[in-house]
Amino acid sequence: MERNELYPIFLKVHALDTLIVGGGNVAIEKLLFLLKSSPNAQVTMVAPIFRPDIVALSEKHGFKIIEDVYDAGYLVGKHMVIATTDDVDVNIKVYNDCKERNILVNVADNPPYCDFYMGGIVTKGNVKVAISTNGKSPTTAKRLRQFFEDVIPEDVDELVQNLNKYRDTLKGNFEDKVKQLNEVTKNLVSRKKIKTQF
Ligand SMILES: C[C@@]1(CC(=O)O)c2cc3[nH]c(cc4nc(cc5[nH]c(cc(n2)[C@H]1CCC(=O)O)[C@@](C)(CC(=O)O)[C@@H]5CCC(=O)O)C(CC(=O)O)=C4CCC(=O)O)c(CCC(=O)O)c3CC(=O)O
Numbered sequence: 001m002e003r004n005e006l007y008p009i010f011l012k013v014h015a016l017d018t019l020i021v022g023g024g025n026v027a028i029e030k031l032l033f034l035l036k037s038s039p040n041a042q043v044t045m046v047a048p049i050f051r052p053d054i055v056a057l058s059e060k061h062g063f064k065i066i067e068d069v070y071d072a073g074y075l076v077g078k079h080m081v082i083a084t085t086d087d088v089d090v091n092i093k094v095y096n097d098c099k100e101r102n103i104l105v106n107v108a109d110n111p112p113y114c115d116f117y118m119g120g121i122v123t124k125g126n127v128k129v130a131i132s133t134n135g136k137s138p139t140t141a142k143r144l145r146q147f148f149e150d151v152i153p154e155d156v157d158e159l160v161q162n163l164n165k166y167r168d169t170l171k172g173n174f175e176d177k178v179k180q181l182n183e184v185t186k187n188l189v190s191r192k193k194i195k196t197q198f
Pocket residue numbers: 029030033034106107108109110111114116117118119120121131132133134135136137138139140141142145
């Protein structure tokens with residue numbers, strides 16, 4: 001079997017500055033998935049022409065859109081960049097400019113030019129599951145997202161909240177706490193389905 005060697009992390013995108021280059025179909029797709037998961041994401045967009053729905057979203061969510069062609073000056077202060085223009089050379093320039101500045105970059109339609117991929121995302125309260133197919137089949141990522149949205153119980157967040165409270169009541173050293181938490185949760189996972197109640 002081929003391996004997926006990507007390392008998933010969960011970014012606090014409300015505390016990081018993200019630039020989206022381009023304002024068309026791909027830009028709105030990436031923007032919507034970002035905002036769906038992280039409504040307070042700090043986003044700036046730059047493009048000469050924006051889809052009207054992007055303009056409306058920028059007003060609703062309060063992010064900045066800049067009507068201009070891409071220039072490396074727009075990278076100042078950015079931690080992460082997503083390039084979505086319909087000009088391959090512009091996207092590759094964005095990639096190279098970011099590499100020079102150690103900024104994480106994703107060229108949405110060009111996997112070799114991605115430091116990271118956007119994943120399929122399932123969110124149930126505090127629980128979040130991210131899915132990647134190593135860039136091989138975004139459609140599979142979407143289908144798996146739908147599958148996990150269905151099988152992960154809605155009340156999984158109650159479990160998290162209860163265990164969080166229980167965790168705060170535990171005394172003793174780290175090892176004792178781990179033991180007690182493992183003991184109380186040992187029956188939660190059966191082979192067939194995820195349980196949310198003790
Ligand atoms: C590499 C990656 C880079 C990145 O964008 O980060 C990438 C690249 C490309 N996407 C393409 C197409 C499509 N993308 C989707 C959907 C999603 N794409 C997403 C992620 C990623 N897409 C990253 C890899 C993720 C991984 O590792 O699996 C998801 C998961 C998350 C998100 O977009 O935020 C989101 C589903 C979210 C959800 O529903 O939950 C659909 C399906 C649909 O829309 O129904 C199609 C059409 C069908 C098809 O082609 O499969 C093409 C082909 C372009 C062409 O043909 O020219 C490329 C370029 C290429 O592969 O070369």
